[in-house]
Amino acid sequence: MNDPLRPPMRQANYRGQINRAHSPVLAGGTPWATIMLGSLAPVLPVIPAVPVLPPLGFLLLLGWRLVRPGLLPLWAGVPLGLFDDLFSGQPFGSAILLWSLALIAVELVEARFPWRGFLHDWQAAAALIILYIVASAVFSGGKLSVAPLVLGPQILLSILSYPIVAQMIALFDRMRLARIRKIG
């Protein structure tokens, strides 16, 4: 049982999966699909009078990029942002611009601090979330007179929900690599 090549956990996880492999669709598509589902949040049966819900699509994008680097290409902000713009209520193009810039920013952070812990990731995500929500309000095309009062709670809620989103992404990541394709 103490065979170093077959640690007990591995054995439990992959028992009975000897002729199963990862499904390429699931492995490649999960990040994209979950982010697009997050962008569909305006269809949730919630119509708040105040914008309080965190921008789920953007949080999931950040999460995938920070928790699982290397899965999303650098240009992923363009198609995903385009999809988000269809539903978010922002003027068209705002998410394409901001999501692309956010991904480039994460890339630069990664080049500067290659070794990061979760707290560093959270810090980077918090900074990007603040910038994103403020920039979205500026680009929203509405008046900005009461924006500071409205944005505070939303920013706070979004920053606090990043750890939950990161955990969710870890879960999705396990599902992504489930061995469901039969070989042979």
Next chain:
Amino acid sequence: MAPPNAKRSGFSRRAQYSIFTGYVLAGIGALIGGALLIVSLRDPHFFSGPRMDAMDAIAPVGKAGAVVRTESKGLLGTVQGYLSAGSRNARLREEVELARIRLAEADAVRNENQRLKALLKLTEEEIKPVAIARLIGGTSSSTRRFAFLSAGKKDGVAPGMPVRSARGLVGRVLEVGDSSARVLLLTDSESMVPVRRAKDNVIAFAEGRADGSLRLRLVNLGINPIREGDIFVTSGAGGLYRPGIAVAMATRLNKDGAIARLLSDPAATDFVVVDPIWKSVAVQAVTAPPGTPLP
């Protein structure tokens, strides 16, 4: 976690190029996004076509969600009702008695109204709603306040039509798809509705504040006649909304008006009614010979 090895290009020409291409593509994407943003800030309806097509596609999901919203609200309300049943019962009884008196008064006023209208030979005709639909969702994380409606071009909905619930005005239709429409809520900062105080003719504009309240700006400046608790209804000026739909209640006074609370909170609405644009009715009433029924 350190980035995977693919990120460190090392001496491989090919890896260096592919990283560089990634940056270029993302940069071009950002530029395209910026250009689209400028276009759509100039002309907000430029991209309404693809947006409404996308909304049409997912409207069925939203409709199911709206049912869940109203039903879960009912369930919570039931539980809450048990907790405060006794004291509420007494208070309600008192309120019902008062309401009966007011109802009698309102009957009298309606009778008188009918009599006066008959004298003027105005025909009493209900305005027929264009469509009855559900609000299926709203932009919950953007500072703009839009809601999505489960009726569209197929049901006769057109941009500009007022949307109201049983409690009062909700907003107006901004863009229409085949089976869904986008509604500009009253609390959006671009929304402005001409209103007047329900009991007299103090007129004002109700501007959205994006934080769930409205700002009432008086048209005639001077001594502020508004009191807390005053109800404001649409005045019919501008021709979009027919007069007399409840809009808001003043909660806090300021120099040139008041901050008011919305009467029909979109979160609590179930079914909404889409009315025809009031102006066309007004125009026909003026041009048609007296005695013909209004549409």
